[in-house]
Amino acid sequence: xxxxxxxxxxxxxxxxxxxxxxxxxxxxxxxxxxxxxxxxxxxxxxxxxxxxxxxxxxxxxxxxxxxxxxxxxxxxxxxxxxxxxxxxxxxxxxxxxxxxxxxxxxxxxxxxxxxxxxxxxxxxxxxxxxxxxxxxxxxxxxxxxxxxxxxxxxxxxxxxxxxxxxxxxxxxxxxxxxxxxxxxxxxxxxxxxxxxxxxxxxxxxxxxxxxxxxxxxxxxxxxxxxxxxxxxxxxxxxxxxxxxxxxxxxxxxxxxxxxxxxxxxxxxxxxxxxxxxxxxxxxxxxxxxxxxxxxxxxxxxxxxxxxxxxxxxxxxxxxxxxxxxxxxxxxxxxxxxxxxxxxxxxxxxxxxxxxxxxxxxxxxxxxxxxxxxxxxxxxxxxxxxxxxxxxxxxxxxxxxxxxxxxxxxxxxxxxxxxxxxxxxxxxxxxxxxxxxx
Amino acid sequence: xxxxxxxxxxxxxxxxxxxxxxxxxxxxxxxxxxxxxxxxxxxxxxxxxxxxxxxxxxxxxxxxxxxxxxxxxxxxxxxxxxxxxxxxxxxxxxxxxxxxxxxxxxxxxxxxxxxxxxxxxxxxxxxxxxxxxxxxxxxxxxxxxxxxxxxxxxxxxxxxxxxxxxxxxxxxxxxxxxxxxxxxxxxxxxxxxxxxxxxxxxxxxxxxxxxxxxxxxxxxxxxxxxxxxxxxxxxxxxxxxxxxxxxxxxxxxxxxxxxxxxxxxxxxxxxxxxxxxxxxxxxxxxxxxxxxxxxxxxxxxxxxxxxxxxxxxxxxxxxxxxxxxxxxxx
Numbered sequence: 037x038x039x040x041x042x043x044x045x046x047x048x049x050x051x052x053x054x055x056x057x058x059x060x061x062x063x064x065x066x067x068x069x070x071x072x073x074x075x076x077x078x079x080x081x082x083x084x085x086x087x088x089x090x091x092x093x094x095x096x097x098x099x100x101x102x103x104x105x106x107x108x109x110x111x112x113x114x115x116x117x118x119x120x121x122x123x124x125x126x127x128x129x130x131x132x133x134x135x136x137x138x139x140x141x142x143x144x145x146x147x148x149x150x151x152x153x154x155x156x157x158x159x160x161x162x163x164x165x166x167x168x169x170x171x172x173x174x175x176x177x178x179x180x181x182x183x184x185x186x187x188x189x190x191x192x193x194x195x196x197x198x199x200x201x202x203x204x205x206x207x208x209x210x211x212x213x214x215x216x217x218x219x220x221x222x223x224x225x226x227x228x229x230x231x232x233x234x235x236x237x238x239x240x241x242x243x244x245x246x247x248x249x250x251x252x253x254x255x256x257x258x259x260x261x262x263x264x265x266x267x268x269x270x271x272x273x274x275x276x277x278x279x280x281x282x283x284x285x286x287x288x289x290x291x292x293x294x295x296x297x298x299x300x301x302x303x304x305x306x307x308x309x310x311x312x313x314x315x316x317x318x319x320x321x322x323x324x325x326x327x328x329x330x331x332x333x334x335x336x337x338x339x340x341x342x343x344x345x346x347x348x349x350x351x352x353x354x355x356x357x358x359x360x361x362x363x364x365x366x367x368x369x370x371x372x373x374x375x376x377x378x379x380x381x382x383x384x385x386x387x388x389x390x391x392x393x394x395x396x397x398x399x400x401x402x403x404x405x406x407x408x409x410x411x412x413x414x415x416x417x418x419x420x421x422x423x424x425x426x427x428x429x430x431x432x433x434x435x436x437x438x439x440x441x442x443x444x445x446x447x448x449x450x451x452x453x454x455x456x457x458x459x460x461x462x463x464x465x466x467x468x469x470x471x472x473x
Numbered sequence: 474x475x476x477x478x479x480x481x482x483x484x485x486x487x488x489x490x491x492x493x494x495x496x497x498x499x500x501x502x503x504x505x506x507x508x509x510x511x512x513x514x515x516x517x518x519x520x521x522x523x524x525x526x527x528x529x530x531x532x533x534x535x536x537x538x539x540x541x542x543x544x545x546x547x548x549x550x551x552x553x554x555x556x557x558x559x560x561x562x563x564x565x566x567x568x569x570x571x572x573x574x575x576x577x578x579x580x581x582x583x584x585x586x587x588x589x590x591x592x593x594x595x596x597x598x599x600x601x602x603x604x605x606x607x608x609x610x611x612x613x614x615x616x617x618x619x620x621x622x623x624x625x626x627x628x629x630x631x632x633x634x635x636x637x638x639x640x641x642x643x644x645x646x647x648x649x650x651x652x653x654x655x656x657x658x659x660x661x662x663x664x665x666x667x668x669x670x671x672x673x674x675x676x677x678x679x680x681x682x683x684x685x686x687x688x689x690x691x692x693x694x695x696x697x698x699x700x701x702x703x704x705x706x707x708x709x710x711x712x713x714x715x716x717x718x719x720x721x722x723x724x725x726x727x728x729x730x731x732x733x734x735x736x737x738x739x740x741x742x743x744x745x746x747x748x749x750x751x752x753x754x755x756x757x758x759x760x761x762x763x764x765x766x767x768x769x770x771x772x773x774x775x776x777x778x779x780x781x782x783x784x785x786x787x788x789x790x791x792x793x794x795x796x797x798x799x800x801x802x803x
Contacts, residue, residue, distance in 0.1 A: 055489070360486070367486055368485075397591065399749055401753075405801070413802045446491070448493055449494075
C-alpha cells in the first residue's frame with residue numbers, strides 16, 4: 037500500500053486516537069477450552085428486553101436444541117446440550133446485577149450446540165423471502181450492539197432503503213479483535229451471510245471494512261461479491277456509527293441514496309450457520325485480556341458460562357483489582373463471581389491494577405473536543421449537566437454522542453465526561469448504551 | 474483464584490490510565506522552562522539565575538499559602554504556580570530588584586490565577602497579568618532595554634538605510650544565545666525554540682498556531698509603515714519595509730531580527746503553551762494567533778509598551794472566550 041493511500045486511510049474520520057495495548061498482545065487465534073463448568077446459567081433477560089418465561093420445568097431433562105424460555109418480544113433460548121434444568125437464580129448479566137438466569141446441569145460430555153433441520157433453508161435462494169424471517173424469528177439470535185432480536189432489526193431494515201450491507205472487522209480496541217479473529221478463521225461463513233442479507237434486503241452492495249494491515253481472504257470475498265475496504269485502526273473505528281462515517285467519507289456509501297446497515301461479524305456467522313446448517317446459536321467468542329491474566333486469548337465458550345470459570349482458565353492472577361466487560365473506555369465493571377457470558381459479550385478485561393484517576397478541574401486543554409469522533413463539545417455538555425441544564429445540553433449534540441469514552445480517557449483532569457453525557461441522555465429519555473445507575 | 478472482591482458499580486470507565494494528567498503537563502512544562510536557569514547563570518550571572526529560581530519558589534509557596542488561608546482544596550497544581558513565577562521573572566530585566574521580581578511572581582499567582590478561581594478558570598495569562606501589574610506599579614524602578622525594531626532612524630527620508638538601522642542592534646546571535654541585554658525572554662530565542670519544539674512534540678502547542686503567528690508577524694512587519702525619526706528624535710515620516718524596496722539579503726536580515734530579536738519567540742513557543750488562556754479549538758487558536766500577531770505589530774510599531782509581544786498576548790486573551798463561542802462545536 038502506497039504512502040499516500042496509507043495517509044488517507046489514517047485520516048478516515050476526524051478525531052479518534054490510537055490506543056496502546058493493555059499488556060501482551062492477544063494471539064490471533066480462537067481457543068476452545070472445552071467444558072469449563074457443567075453448570076451453565078443462561079440469562080433470561082437480554083438488553084432492555086422483557087424477561088423470558090421458561091417453558092420447561094425444574095429438574096426436567098431437556099435435549100440439545102429444545103426450547104427453554106421465550107418472551108413475547110422475540111427472545112428465545114435453546115438448550116445447547118442434553119441437560120437437566122435446575123432452578124432459576126440470579127447473576128450479573130451485562131451491566132446489571134441480580135438478573136434472572138436459568139441454570140442447566142449439562143449431561144452430555146461436550147457442549148457443541150445442535151442443528152435443527154427445521155431452521156435450515158435448503159436451497160435458500162428459492163425460499164428466502166417467505167422463510168427467512170420465520171426462521172430468524174425463532175432462532176434467538178440477538179444483535180450484540182443493542183440487544184434487540186435480529187428479526188426485529190431485519191424487519192425494520194426491510195422497510196428502509198438499505199443500499200449497503202456492512203460488516204466491520206475492526207476491533208473495538210487494539211486488544212479486542214474477536215471480530216477479526218472470526219473473519220480470519222471463518223471468512224466464507226461471514227461473506228456468505230453478507231451475501232444472504234444483501235439479497236434479502238435488496239441492497240446494491242456488501243462491504244467488509246477491515247483494518248488495513250490485515251490479510252483478508254480476497255478470494256472468498258470475490259466469490260460472494262463482497263467489497264473489501266481497508267480502514268484505520270483508530271479508536272473508535274470498531275463502532276457502527278464510526279464505520280458508517282468512515283465509509284461515507286471515503287465515498288463507499290452515499291447517505292443521500294440509501295442507508296448502510298452494519299452487522300456484527302459474530303452475528304453474521306451465527307446467521308449463516310442457522311440458515312445453511314440449521315445450527316442454533318449457543319456460543320460466543322469472547323476476548324479475555326488485561327494484565328490480570330497470564331493467558332489472554334479469544335475463547336469460544338457457550339453462553340451461560342461463568343466469567344469466573346473463564347478467567348480462571350485464562351490463569352487469572354491472585355490479586356486483581358477490577359474486571360471490566362466490553363471495553364476499557366466504554367465498558368463497565370462486573371462482578372466476576374456471579375457474571376455470566378451472554379450473547380452480547382465481547383470482551384472481559386482483567387486488571388491487576390486499576391488505574392486510579394483523581395478528578396480535578398477542567399484546564400481547557402481542548403483534547404476532548406479535538407479527539408471526539410463525532411464532533412461534539414463534551415466539555416460544555418459536562419458543564420451544563422453539572423448545572424442541571426439538560427435541555428441546553430441536548431441542543432448542543434448529546435444525541436450524536438456514541439459513548440465511546442474517548443473524551444473521558446484523554447481528559448487530563450479525569451473528568452467523567454461520558455458518564456455526564458449518559459446522565460443527560462437518561463434524563464431526557466435519549467437512547468443510551470446503558471442506563472445510568 | 475480471585476481473592477479481591479473489589480469490583481463493580483463503584484468502578485466507572487475508563488479502565489485505562491489517562492495518557493497524561495494535568496499535574497504531569499504542568500510538571501513537564503515547569504521542568505522544561507527551568508532549563509533556562511543554566512542559560513541565565515552563564516549569560517547573566519548567578520544573580521539572574523537566583524532571581525528566576527526564587528520567583529519559581531515564591532510562586533509555589535504563594536499557592537500553598539493561599540490554599541491554607543482560604544481552606545480550599547486545590548486550585549491548580551503547585552508546579553503550575555511555580556511555572557508562572559518563573560515566566561514572570563523571565564519577562565523582567567535581568568538586573569531587576571529581587572523584591573520586584575518576587576512581587577511579580579506573587580501577583581501572577583494571586584491576581585492572575587487565584588482571584589479567577591484557579592487553574593482553568595482564568596482567561597488572561599496569569600504570568601502576563603502579574604508582570605503587567607508589576608511594570609505599571611514599579612515603572613520608575615524598571616529599566617527596559619528594547620530588543621525590537623520600533624522605528625527607523627535617518628537624517629532624511631532619502632537617506633534611509635535599513636541595513637544601518639538593523640546593524641545598530643548588534644549581532645543576531647546575541648539574541649539567539651542569550652547574550653543581549655534586557656529581559657531573558659528577549660534574548661534566548663534559540664533555547665525557547667528548542668523548548669517550544671518539545672512542547673509541540675508533547676502536544677501542548679499546535680505547531681500551526683505557531684507558524685500562523687510568526688508568519689502573520691512577518692507579513693505585517695513588512696507592510697505596516699514604520700515611524701522614521703531623525704537623529705534628534707523628531708518624526709519625519711512613515712514608510713514600510715516593503716516600500717523601501719530592500720535587497721533580498723536585507724529582507725532576510727530584517728525578518729530574522731524581527732522574529733528572533735525580541736520576545737516573539739518566547740511568546741509563540743512558551744506563553745502560548747498555557748491552555749487555559751487560549752481558545753480551546755484549533756480553529757480558535759489560529760484566529761487567536763492572527764489577532765495576537767496583529768496586536769504585536771501595532772504595539773511594537775506605534776507604542777512604547779515594553780515587550781510588545783507578551784502585551785499583545787495579554788490583550789488578545791480577552792478575546793479567547795468570544796473566539797471560543799465562535800469556534801466551538803454546536
